[in-house]
Amino acid sequence: GAGVSQSPSNKVTEKGKDVELRCDPISGHTALYWYRQRLGQGLEFLIYFQGNSAPDKSGLPSDRFSAERTGESVSTLTIQRTQQEDSAVYLCASSRWDRDLNTEAFFGQGTRLTVV
């Protein structure tokens, strides 16, 4: 597709259940990012994938959070044993740096996760 696609757009889950969020980046983009945005707050960095390099997981808040990406394609963010504090919008972005192009990160519309 032309842009970054995230699914689902909204997810309501019961406390203690696992959820999986999906991100389809723009084709050819080597970098992929996940952020968490609580209501009215800024973007909290979670994880960053760069090509086939080891991901930067320094932002993951606990071992209940994990993410995978195969090559330069789809990424999934998994939250196990969800807690009410996990309620937020999860944003995915992708980018590709090229000296001859204007670099920018393109964002999906986000997944709004509500844990009840």
Next chain:
Amino acid sequence: AQTVTQSQPEMSVQEAETVTLSCTYDTSENNYYLFWYKQPPSRQMILVIRQEAYKQQNATENRFSVNFQKAAKSFSLKISDSQLGDTAMYFCAFMNLQGGSEKLVFGKGTKLTVNP
């Protein structure tokens, strides 16, 4: 680790006037990009303007311009002739390009309200 600081949680401006949003960052790197993103209530992140660190000339995009002070690690956004549609959250962001990395870090944001 790179950090981005936006010291103004909220700002307001009258329509047609000029407003400046502040951003400072901390890095030991020399090769990087700086961005301002806008997030309206629709929550879609939109790139407003970018600046490459090796360029001394300040970037300009129509009514939006930046004051990039590399030595001071300052990157402020000036919005001229403010319009009601400029009402949004504005995020300053830093992308490190050292060693092939494109890690993107955001500030906490400034909520801008344009009043009629």
